[in-house]
Amino acid sequence: MTxxxxxxxxxxxxxxxxxxxxxxxxxxxxxxxxxxxxxxxLSGNSKFIQGLAIEIFILALYALSYDVIFGITGLLSFGHSMFFAVGAYLTGIAIKTLDLSLPATFGIVFVASIVQAVLFGLVLPRVRGITFALVTLGIASVFHIVIMSTELGTYTGADVGLQGVIVPEWISPANERLRFYFIALVVLISIYLLYQRFVNSPTGRVCTAIRENESRAQMLGYNTFYFKLAALTLSSFTAALAGFLHTLYQPIVSPNVAGLGFTVTALLIILIGGVGTLQGAFVGAIVYRLLDFGLRRYIGESASFINGAVYVLFVLFIPFGIVGTWRLRSFQIKQGWESLLKAFHPDSHQ
Amino acid sequence: MNMLIRKNLVLIITLVVIAFMLGVAAQGMDRQDFVITLLRGLAVGSITFLVASGFSLIFGLLDVLNLAHGTLFMIGAYIGWTVIVRPDTIMDLLTPLALILSGFALGDLYPHLSSRIRLGLRMKRFLPWALGLVSLLVLGFILPRYPIAIWNVENYSQSPVTFSFMASQGTRLPVQPATFTEISPAVALIGLLLASMFGAFGLSLFGKDAQRTVRISWKSFIGFAALLVVALVGFAYNDSLTNALTALNSNWLFLIAVIVAMASGAGLGGLMEATLIRPLYSRPIYQLMLTLGLSAIGIEMVRAVWGRPEFVTPKPDFFNGTGGACPATNFADWWANHCSTILLWEGRVRVYNEIFIPIVGLVVLISIWVLLQRTRLGMIIRAGVQDREMVEALGINVRRVFTMVFALGVGLAALGGVLAAPSTGLSNFMGESLFLNALIALAIGGLTNYPGAALGSVLVGLIQQFIIKYGQIGIPVPFTEIVFKPSPPLVPASTVLLMVIILLILPNGLLGKKE
Structure with missing residues (x-):
């Protein structure tokens, strides 16, 4: 390839x-x-937009990591927020309590993400489908409860959340936000390229085969366990990386990031963008964050009502998401556009 | 005999383990504590079971994981509370609801009608949308102007004590009947009826099978007429009915609340299945997401209507007696005084929370079991759980059974909500925590197994209550002087851990069958 x-x-x-x-x-x-x-x-509108964009990048990274296990490999996990929360909390604890440098923290997060992927992998061969979803939900809610418990309050901040993490000056989101913006952008793009490579590699192809029909993949001689574990590990690492960035960027890590609600956020994002289409995570994160932001600003409290409604409408009417529908219908959309340019003609398709 | 043991090995082992654990638990605490904790566990288990059984019926037959079940449980509780606290609002709502439903009761008529009307292709595509839009516009015009008693919810976030005081003083309801001011009643009633008919007609046109010839059954007309009568009676005798309800004994009011909540839960469930879930049977994952979204919407609806304050449903007087003769020492004594507590083995047991709720749970368990084992509907459900396509091939309208089962499941959840409300109180979060319990109970017992749901629920309830109790007493760690006191958040963690362990050993749960 040139x-x-x-x-x-x-x-x-x-x-x-x-x-x-x-x-x-x-x-x-x-x-x-x-x-x-x-x-x-200098502070201004640009800096504000950068902040919003960084949040979108982190969300997109997180949604990408969910897409690889749910959209590509077909594992429905309800414990995905744990992957993110482990990265976020470990970063906070390593910097705040253990006083480690940033690279060392990153190393710890990396190792921990591999370990937790293996932990999830332990249950993989035994349970499938809905039961896997329940077991992962169980593991994640135990983690959520442990984080919220008062016994670990000095480390995790219990139900208030982890705060007071002092970020190194050269990457501080307050003074060097543009730098943070570019770092997040570079991380997101490189992870996206990695994912594209993964999906198009033979391993990724087997993962897609597992989503389509696991028994057939096994019949063809693939030990599906290793492929699922590979997807889980990649996903866990990416989500932990997103959590790492989240802790560096946000002044406070709320325990909500370990809850079921945050997994649902990932599900919502890739549903909006398109399940199994990697770009969908970007598009979905943008739509989700901007929608959430705009609704909270103009409507206030009942924003999550509209979020839920958007969710239901997407499920009912745009099940393949924005990117998925675009891919499916791009020919028809182009055709319809052309005919629209020629003359108004309502019965052009269907 | 040997065969019987081998078949029920898991069940036997489970029961032995439970008995052993109860025995161990009994060593560590006083007898009265033990009795109370046991009963409390059974009560929590019963409420969990009411939610879990409906969930498991729905999942077994329809393969839909209804993640909105906890929210529906909560909605049931809130509806029951409203019936008890403000019967006038319920009476005001009766007429418009019955009118809106009446158009849909004529379901069979519309395909007939549309097959008679010859329309162009373009018109045919346009008509349903137009009808739906007209219906929505009329509803949007009338409903905000329809008089429904509005009241400040905050006034009711109070303890049951002040509530019963208010009730005894006759000051519970400052009834100011809402009246028609902006539109005339005739316009409102006829408009609602027409809007509902237009809406139903429009919806029926969306269906693909509008061309089939349908015989109009007399049942639909009877349903229509009954709804109309309900609406008109509710309209004409609104004030006197409201006064009658307000003056009613709290026991009867509670019973009415239970019935209304169950009926509205069932209606809501049927509506959900028929409109939202039915289009998604070919895409199972999307059903899951849909119910997740519905659950978020439901919580927000409750917040919008009832707000965030926490309420307590007053207990019916039947279980709320006080006075010199209380606490009762035996059941005859209790029957005479209707005490709120009773002395059992030296422990003060609250009758409603710890005796009545388990009994209701048992009654529901048995009646659903009878329904499943001894009726034709139950036979269809059981057959459908095993092989849905085969049942369909035998010429049974499975879709209708689906709707009924969904309605039944949601109705059970709503029943659980009403029953739980006097003991646990109402809050925006009551659904989530209970639903997690129910999910754990089902995972333990076997997702589609009806007895498994009961076993799992009781297990979850008992374990939680005993751990809470031990959290207060403290567990002496063997060979050390340390007394371990688990903090309250560890209670859900313990049951979740149990679930994970059981699922890893038996992926189908304790009583679930291998697929």
Whole structure:
């Protein structure tokens, strides 16, 4: 594969990347702030947008990690928030209580993510389908309860949440937000590329086969356990990485990130974006975060009512999500667009 | 004999283990503590069972994991509370609800009607949307103007003591009947009826099988007429009915609350299945997500209507007696005085919480079991759990049974909600925690197994209560001087751990069969 073909293949990704790199400066220009001011992290609209974008990147990373086990491998896990929360809490505890440096913290998070994937992997061969969902829900809620318990309050902050994590100055989200923005962007894009590689690799193909029909994959001679474990490990690592970034970015890690609600968030995001389409995680995270943000701002408390309604409407009417529907219908949409340009003609398809 | 033992090995082992654990537990505490904890465990188990059994029936037959079940449990509790505290609102709601439903009762008529009308293709595509829109517009115009007693919910977030005081003083209901001011009653009633008929007609046109010839059954007309009569009676005698309900003895009011909550739960369940879940039978995962979304919506609806304060449903007077003769020392004594507590083996047992609820649980267990084993519907359900397609092939309208089972399951959850409300109180979170319990109970007992649901629920209830009790007493760790006191959050963790362990050993639960 030559270099040009990679660029040609990922043209959309490249355009997105360039847009995202330019985004803080463009927003700054609209706001009347010069690129230099944005570069120097002066407060303004651009900085606010950067913050929102970082949250979206972290959510997208988290949703990507759920997509690889649910959308690609077909494992319905209700304990996914634990992957995220382990990364988030370990980072906080390592920096705050153990006084470790950032690379060492990252190392710990990395090891822990592998260990917990193996822990989930232990139950893999025994249970399938709904039972797997219940067991993972069980493991995760035990973790949630442990985090919330007062016995560990000095480390985890019990039900208040982990706070007071002092982030190194060179990456602090308050003073060096633009740097944080670029780091999060680079992490997200590289993980996305890794995932694309994984999905298109022979291993990823077997994972897709497991989703479609596990017994047939076994019949073909694949030990599906190893493939599921591989997907789980990758997912666990990514979610822990998202948790790592989350702790660095947010001033307080709320115990809600370990609850079932946060798993549902991931489910919602990839449902909006499209299950099993990696780009769906991006699109879904953007839609979800902006919707949530806008609703909370203009409607207030009942925002989660609208969230639930959006969820139900998506399930009923757009089950393949935005990206999935686009892929399925892109030909028809183009055709319809062309005919719309020619003349108004309602019965063009279906 | 040998065969019998081998078949029920797991059950026997479980019972032996439970008996052993109870024996061990009895060593560590006083007899009165033991009795109370046991009864409390059974009570929690019964409420869990009411939720779990409906959930398991639905999952067994329809393969739908109804994650909104806990929310429906909560909605049942809130509806029951409203009936007891503000009967006037319920009476005001009766007429519009009956009118809205009446149009849908004529379900068979609409396909007939549409097969008579010849329409162009474009018109045919357009008509259902237009009808639905008209219906929504009319509803949107009338409903906000329809007089329904609105009241400040915050006033009722009070203890049962002040509540019963208010009731005894006759000041419970400052009844100010809502009246028609903006629209005339005739317009409102006829408008609602027409809106409902338009809506039902529009919905029936969405269906693909609108062309089939249907015989109009007389049943649908009777249903329509009955709903109309209910609506009109509710409208004409609104005030006197409200006064009658307000003046009613609290026992009867509680009974009415139970019935209303169960009926509305069943109605809600049937509606959910027929409109939202039915299109998704080909995509199981999406049903799961749908019910998740519905659960979020339900919680928000409850927050919007009833707000965040926590309430307590007053106990019916039958279980709420006080005075010199209380606590009763035996059941004859209790029957004479209706004491709220009774002395059993030196322990003060609350009659409603710890005796009445387990009895209701047992009654429901037996009646559902009879329904499953001895009736035609139960036979269809059992056959459907085993092989749905075969039952369909035998010419049984499985879809209708689906709706009925869903309604039954949700009705049971609502019953659980009403019964639990006087003992645990109402809050926005009561559904979630109980649903987790029910899920654990089902996973332990076997997801689609009816006796398994009962066994699992009782296990979960007992273990939780005993651990709470030991949390107060403290567990002496062997060979050390340390007394371990598990903090309250560890209670759910213990049952969850039990579930994980049991599922790892027996992936289908204790009584579940291998697929």
């Amino acid at each position: 270099r040009t073909s990679i660029f040609a293949k990922n043209r959309g990704l490249l355009i997105t990347l360039v847009l995202l790199v330019l985004l803080p400066f463009i927003v700054g220009l609209f706001d009347g702030a010069s690129p230099v001011a944005v570069w120097n992290n």
